[in-house]
Amino acid sequence: MIRSFLSRYHPRYIRSLVYMLQASEYDVRDYLKWYHRTKDFTHVERRKSLVKTGKVLLLLGMAWIVLLLLYGAAIFLWWQSDALFASLLGLILLLLTPFLLAYLIVIPLGIIRFFIQLPVEYFLLRRTQQELATHKAVKIAIAGSFGKTSMREILKTVLSQGKKVAAPPESFNTPLGIRKFVNGLAGNEEVLIFELGEYYPGDVAALCRLVNPQWGVITGVNEAHLEKFKSVDAAAKTIFELADWLGAQPLYINGESNLAQKNARPGDLIYSRSGVGEWKVEDAKSDLTGTSFVLIKGNTTFQLHSGLLGLHQVGPLAAAVDIASRLGLSAQEIERGVAATKPFAHRLEPRTDQSGAVTLDDSYNGNPDGVKAVIEFLASLKDHRRFYVTPGLVEMGRRSEAIHREIGKQLAAAHIEKVVLIKNSVTSWVAEGLREVHYDGEIIWFDDGLSAFAALPHLTVKGDIVLLQNDWPDQYA
Amino acid sequence: MKKTIAVIFGGRSAEHDVSIITAHTPIIESLLASGQFDVWPVYIAKDGSWYADKQMNDLEFFKHPDFESRLLRQKKVQLLFDRGLKIIWPGMMQKTVHIDVAFPAMHGTFGEDGSLMGLLRMAGVPFVGCDLFASAVSMDKMLTKHVLAAEGIPVVPYVWFTKYDWEKDKKIWLEKITALQRPLFVKPVHLGSSIAIAKVKNDTELENAIEVAFHYDDKVLVEESVENLIEVTLPIIGNDEPQLAAIEKPRSKTGFFDYTEKYLSGGKKGGGGVNNEYSEIPANIGEDLTKLVLDLGKKTYLTLGCSGIARVDFLIDGSSHRVYVNEVNTLPGSLYVHNWKRAGVSGVELVTKLVTLAEERFKSQQETIYTFSSDILSKSGGSKMGE
Numbered sequence: 001m002i003r004s005f006l007s008r009y010h011p012r013y014i015r016s017l018v019y020m021l022q023a024s025e026y027d028v029r030d031y032l033k034w035y036h037r038t039k040d041f042t043h044v045e046r047r048k049s050l051v052k053t054g055k056v057l058l059l060l061g062m063a064w065i066v067l068l069l070l071y072g073a074a075i076f077l078w079w080q081s082d083a084l085f086a087s088l089l090g091l092i093l094l095l096l097t098p099f100l101l102a103y104l105i106v107i108p109l110g111i112i113r114f115f116i117q118l119p120v121e122y123f124l125l126r127r128t129q130q131e132l133a134t135h136k137a138v139k140i141a142i143a144g145s146f147g148k149t150s151m152r153e154i155l156k157t158v159l160s161q162g163k164k165v166a167a168p169p170e171s172f173n174t175p176l177g178i179r180k181f182v183n184g185l186a187g188n189e190e191v192l193i194f195e196l197g198e199y200y201p202g203d204v205a206a207l208c209r210l211v212n213p214q215w216g217v218i219t220g221v222n223e224a225h226l227e228k229f230k231s232v233d234a235a236a237k238t239i240f241e242l243a244d245w246l247g248a249q250p251l252y253i254n255g256e257s258n259l260a261q262k263n264a265r266p267g268d269l270i271y272s273r274s275g276v277g278e279w280k281v282e283d284a285k286s287d288l289t290g291t292s293f294v295l296i297k298g299n300t301t302f303q304l305h306s307g308l309l310g311l312h313q314v315g316p317l318a319a320a321v322d323i324a325s326r327l328g329l330s331a332q333e334i335e336r337g338v339a340a341t342k343p344f345a346h347r348l349e350p351r352t353d354q355s356g357a358v359t360l361d362d363s364y365n366g367n368p369d370g371v372k373a374v375i376e377f378l379a380s381l382k383d384h385r386r387f388y389v390t391p392g393l394v395e396m397g398r399r400s401e402a403i404h405r406e407i408g409k410q411l412a413a414a415h416i417e418k419v420v421l422i423k424n425s426v427t428s429w430v431a432e433g434l435r436e437v438h439y440d441g442e443i444i445w446f447d448d449g450l451s452a453f454a455a456l457p458h459l460t461v462k463g464d465i466v467l468l469q470n471d472w473p474d475q476y477a
Numbered sequence: 478m479k480k481t482i483a484v485i486f487g488g489r490s491a492e493h494d495v496s497i498i499t500a501h502t503p504i505i506e507s508l509l510a511s512g513q514f515d516v517w518p519v520y521i522a523k524d525g526s527w528y529a530d531k532q533m534n535d536l537e538f539f540k541h542p543d544f545e546s547r548l549l550r551q552k553k554v555q556l557l558f559d560r561g562l563k564i565i566w567p568g569m570m571q572k573t574v575h576i577d578v579a580f581p582a583m584h585g586t587f588g589e590d591g592s593l594m595g596l597l598r599m600a601g602v603p604f605v606g607c608d609l610f611a612s613a614v615s616m617d618k619m620l621t622k623h624v625l626a627a628e629g630i631p632v633v634p635y636v637w638f639t640k641y642d643w644e645k646d647k648k649i650w651l652e653k654i655t656a657l658q659r660p661l662f663v664k665p666v667h668l669g670s671s672i673a674i675a676k677v678k679n680d681t682e683l684e685n686a687i688e689v690a691f692h693y694d695d696k697v698l699v700e701e702s703v704e705n706l707i708e709v710t711l712p713i714i715g716n717d718e719p720q721l722a723a724i725e726k727p728r729s730k731t732g733f734f735d736y737t738e739k740y741l742s743g744g745k746k747g748g749g750g751v752n753n754e755y756s757e758i759p760a761n762i763g764e765d766l767t768k769l770v771l772d773l774g775k776k777t778y779l780t781l782g783c784s785g786i787a788r789v790d791f792l793i794d795g796s797s798h799r800v801y802v803n804e805v806n807t808l809p810g811s812l813y814v815h816n817w818k819r820a821g822v823s824g825v826e827l828v829t830k831l832v833t834l835a836e837e838r839f840k841s842q843q844e845t846i847y848t849f850s851s852d853i854l855s856k857s858g859g860s861k862m863g864e
Contacts, residue, residue, distance in 0.1 A: 455510030
């Protein structure tokens with residue numbers, strides 16, 4: 001208690017505040033939520049550390065000036081005035097300075113945002129909108145609570161076999177990210193693929209106005225970002241702003257996401273591990289070497305194999321095949337395209353260490369549907385000792401306890417041998433879920449992710465499978 | 478409650494640095510990963526001073542360019558034998574830690590050779606690995622051969638002599654060596670990690686190799702080289718019922734394992750200091766040879782009275798398929814954890830099993846009666862005893 005109070009007077013306090021603003025992408029709401037939740041400000045930079053950009057240096061400089069001014073004023077009042085009231089005021093100001101600073105620090109941020117960032121963004125986005133409106137490429141937009149990046153990469157890989165395709169790298173799914181991407185276009189692209197990120201109502205509609213898509217894919221709706229949306233219905237409504245924009249133009253919807261399918265309109269194309277449209281999936285199999293299935297429509301049959309892991313990948317692959325087929329790719333190009341798909345960075349990405357243990361890095365997958373799919377995949381891997389390592393999922397809002405208990409139950413039902421939990425505010429619910437259904441494996445606890453990662457090579461042997469599920473950024477500490 | 482465990486490493490040995498690697502990867506890292514132990518790293522410097530500081534749980538401490546001066550700032554620790562082993566940091570604010578189990582991680586002299594085990598026996602603390610007698614015999618390649626040969630375990634023909642013998646009259650020994658079939662190996666009898674071992678083909682090379690070996694030891698072994706050599710090794714753990722790992726065959730470039738090949742040849746990601754890439758696990762030597770090696774390995778382990786952990790090295794003549802026990806290593810570098818992992822035993826499982834074995838052996842020793850009451854003192858002092 002005293003230690004956490006004193007941590008506000010630690011020289012590192014200002015750096016911690018600025019770091020968290022940067023980690024929250026300067027979202028004041030997220031920053032303030034973190035501030036109100038945090039008790040100890042001395043050990044904030046755990047997973048990452050402050051990157052000294054121009055903005056950060058400006059904020060650090062201003063914060064120190066404000067801090068010194070406040071302390072100066074407090075000391076002046078305390079020592080220079082004979083009046084008891086003024087001395088008392090000085091003392092109170094001295095004590096409150098760190099608290100005031102935490103709020104005052106966002107003022108320059110607001111000034112920068114309203115007077116510099118927003119006008120520049122407005123100008124840049126207008127230009128992006130005009131350039132994309134005249135670009136002849138087919139524009140495909142992907143929206144959803146989860147699976148957008150995987151869908152983008154699948155589409156990009158498959159369609160690239162017969163078309164000139166471009167898609168923003170990494171998670172360039174904000175307006176400025178898209179601007180950066182459009183800047184680099186050659187102009188002769190035949191297909192452009194965009195991820196539409198959603199944090200608040202209206203986000204997807206705004207991005208649709210910017211991108212002007214003719215095709216759409218909705219990868220699913222779930223509790224991701226629930227803290228911001230407050231309800232899953234609000235998230236669904238925001239994601240389906242893409243459907244509103246497209247009208248009668250083709251929209252693919254992931255049929256394995258109940259919340260997405262519930263909002264589908266007649267005429268939308270539902271994809272799942274059973275097929276898409278008239279395409280039917282047969283003989284789907286998945287193991288550590290990849291996923292294979294047969295796709296049949298009338299007289300056309302594709303024997304497909306992808307390097308992606310898990311049967312939940314069959315639906316998105318089938319959707320990509322249908323889109324490729326409609327865009328005129330040949331059978332050979334489609335088969336080659338699917339064969340070229342392989343696990344993406346940190347999304348069920350396998351690597352084998354020297355002792356022969358296989359790590360499946362799924363650290364970018366932090367949503368309940370993704371978790372369910374992965375546990376299903378782990379359950380299908382027999383004759384291996386399986387380790388499931390997780391710090392839990394973030395931003396699950398009021399559903400957090402229920403979701404984490406459910407994960408525990410799913411892990412128990414899949415008979416995962418070892419569940420490795422990182423201590424934080426949610427993992428005790430996973431443990432409770434496991435115990436509730438009399439889990440017969442072992443629960444291993446670690447204080448933080450780094451100590452778990454250091455210990456894992458010493459816990460595993462040849463043939464073991466270690467699944468790393470999700471990451472736990474510092475702002476959720 | 479967590480058990481307090483002291484991992485003892487370093488020491489006055491040519492294998493001082495190898496010991497630091499073994500202590501950290503895998504021993505300390507695995508003990509910490511298990512979450513069951515309060516791990517105290519106990520470092521014995523090359524001058525014999527003892528230190529203990531939790532900072533030393535991190536291998537980086539020893540790699541730091543400023544290591545020597547950082548060490549000088551450390552307080553030397555003292556040992557107290559008081560119903561077990563205690564570590565004491567002396568001074569105004571004296572601190573004492575009671576050790577539940579000791580985990581020796583020392584290679585070579587003053588550690589693996591039984592010296593440390595003697596000290597730990599005197600202290601009355603359970604300790605991991607072979608006891609004093611097995612350690613002392615296994616450290617001496619000549620004694621090992623004597624004991625094994627007496628039990629009918631095949632060893633390569635050899636000649637041994639001391640530095641005194643050699644300096645007194647080289648000719649006698651060179652003549653005795655002529656009875657051996659060349660090429661030959663020259664080995665200091667007490668060193669491990671293949672330090673100062675040389676393969677020689679003529680008299681000049683032989684004399685030079687003997688001189689070099691005497692720089693490291695006062696006893697030297699000259700033995701026949703096994704040609705068409707297949708070199709294999711077998712890690713073993715256990716007390717009375719040994720558990721065998723997989724037979725391992727080195728992919729040797731130089732004809733036999735030398736220090737560089739074992740510890741330095743691209744083993745960065747080896748997860749254990751020893752280079753995984755240099756071995757074939759399990760060794761593809763055929764069913765008959767595999768069975769023979771496993772049988773001889775187990776017999777050797779039990780004959781020498783090994784307990785906890787050891788590794789038995791073999792030489793196989795690829796033409797005649799004759800198998801010889803070459804030597805026994807009572808603290809295999811990095812515990813050969815890479816091999817155990819292939820056998821389905823993780824680093825954590827290996828170290829916790831070794832701790833359990835240490836406690837079992839200690840318990841069994843506690844049940845042995847070493848002292849008894851007698852009236853011999855009261856009767857002494859008068860007429861001569863025995864009269």
